[in-house]
Amino acid sequence: MHGEYKVPGGKLVVVDLDTEGGVLRRVRVAGDFFLEPDDALGAIDAALEGAPADTDAAGLTARIDAALPAGTTMLGLTTEGVAVAVRRALAQATEWRDYDWQLIHEAPQPPALHMALDEVITAEVATGRRPPTLRVWEWAAPAVIIGSFQSLRNEVDPEGAERHGITVVRRVSGGGAMFVEPGNTITYSLSVPEALVKGLSFADSYAYLDDWVLGALGDMGINAWYQPLNDIATDVGKIAGAAQKRVVEGQGAVLHHVTMAYDIDAEKMTDVLRIGREKLSDKGTRSAKKRVDPLRRQTGLPRETVIDRMIESFGSRYGLTAGRVSAGELARAEELVRTKFSRPEWLARVP
The missing domain is CATH 3.30.930.10 (Bira Bifunctional Protein; Domain 2)
Structure with a gap:
C-alpha cells in the first residue's frame, strides 16, 4: 500500500507498507523533508512496524513520538504528517x-x-x-x-x-x-x-x-x-x-x-x-x-x-x-x- 501526504507548509511524506494479520509490516517512510539525525528515519519505521492497522492517526503519532531519538530535528516534516500518510495508505487514498x-x-x-x-x-x-x-x-x-x-x-x-x-x-x-x-x-x-x-x-x-x-x-x-x-x-x-x-x-x-x-x-x-x-x-x-x-x-x-x-x-x-x-x-x-x-x-x- 502506498500513501502520500504533503504537510501543510512543509514537504511531501511518502509511506509504503504491507499488512499481515491485522498489523503493519515492512513500513518504509520517505520524502523530500529534512531530518536529523539520520537514524531517526529508521526509528520512525520501527515505531510503525507491528502497529495495529486500525490505529488512528493520534495513536500512530504517539508511537512515533515515543521512538524518536533525543534531539531529533524535523524540517518540513511532522510526526502527525507521517501518521496521516500511513492512514492514507491504509485507506488506499488517491492522489x-x-x-x-x-x-x-x-x-x-x-x-x-x-x-x-x-x-x-x-x-x-x-x-x-x-x-x-x-x-x-x-x-x-x-x-x-x-x-x-x-x-x-x-x-x-x-x-x-x-x-x-x-x-x-x-x-x-x-x-x-x-x-x-x-x-x-x-x-x-x-x-x-x-x-x-x-x-x-x-x-x-x-x-x-x-x-x-x-x-x-x-x-x-x-x-x-x-x-x-x-x-x-x-x-x-x-x-x-x-x-x-x-x-x-x-x-x-x-x-x-x-x-x-x-x-x-x-x-x-x-x-x-x-x-x-x-x-x-x-x-x-x-x-x-x-x-x-x-x-x-x-x-x-x-x-x-x-x-x-x-x-x-x-x-x-x-x-x-x-x-x-x-x-x-x-x-x-x-x-x-x-x-x-x-x-x-x-x-x-x-x-
Whole structure:
C-alpha cells in the first residue's frame, strides 16, 4: 500500500507498507523533508512496524513520538504528517495526479444558480459521470452567501441588503457569511472524489485541498498559509474563507469552495452584514474592516491576471483541461434554483 501526504507548509511524506494479520509490516517512510539525525528515519519505521492497522492517526503519532531519538530535528516534516500518510495508505487514498481534472470558467451567473451548480456538479463527480472539477465563478450580481446553519436575521441586515441591491442566498455548506461583488471577489469550487481525501480528518482535508492555492499565491509574491479551520491568511490579514460539503451518493465526493477578497467595499460590507463583537474579538481585531486584506493591494495585479495565474498554477501541478457545464447539468441546476435555492423556506430554514 502506498500513501502520500504533503504537510501543510512543509514537504511531501511518502509511506509504503504491507499488512499481515491485522498489523503493519515492512513500513518504509520517505520524502523530500529534512531530518536529523539520520537514524531517526529508521526509528520512525520501527515505531510503525507491528502497529495495529486500525490505529488512528493520534495513536500512530504517539508511537512515533515515543521512538524518536533525543534531539531529533524535523524540517518540513511532522510526526502527525507521517501518521496521516500511513492512514492514507491504509485507506488506499488517491492522489491529485490520479485524475484528469476539468476546468469550468464561464460567463457570470446569478448567485442562486451558483449555489445549485455546486450541488449538481459535485453530485456528478460522486457518481463518476463527471471528472474532478475546478470551477471558477463569475458573479452576475452582488450577494451575501450565508452558511447552511447560520441564522438569517443574525447575519444579514435586510434594510442594508435592500439599500445596496444585495441578493441573499444560502449555500449547502457550513461556515460563515460571505460578502461578494462582481469584480471584487474571486470564488472557486473544487468538486473532488471522496477517495482523494481518504485518511484525512475533516480538518486536515481543508489544508490538503487549499495547498495548491497557497502555492499559486506564493508564486505571486504572497506569503499565505492555511489558518484552521477554514481561513487562508497572510501576515497582514485574512484573504479567503473556505467551506465544505460531503456528498454520500455514488462513490462519494467533497465540495470545497473558497471565496477570496480581491477588493472590498468595507463600508458596504459592514452595512449589510451583522458581524458580532464575539467574532471580532475571536479574530483579535477591533474592526470588521480590518479583518480582510484584499488581494488587489497585496499583488498589484488585475483580478483577471490573478485568476489566470491561479488556473495556470493548478494546471502545472495536476493537469487541467477546459470544460463546460453540460446542458443536463444546467437544467438540473435551474430546477434546483426553482425548487430550493430561491425558495423562502430554504433561505430562512434557520430564521
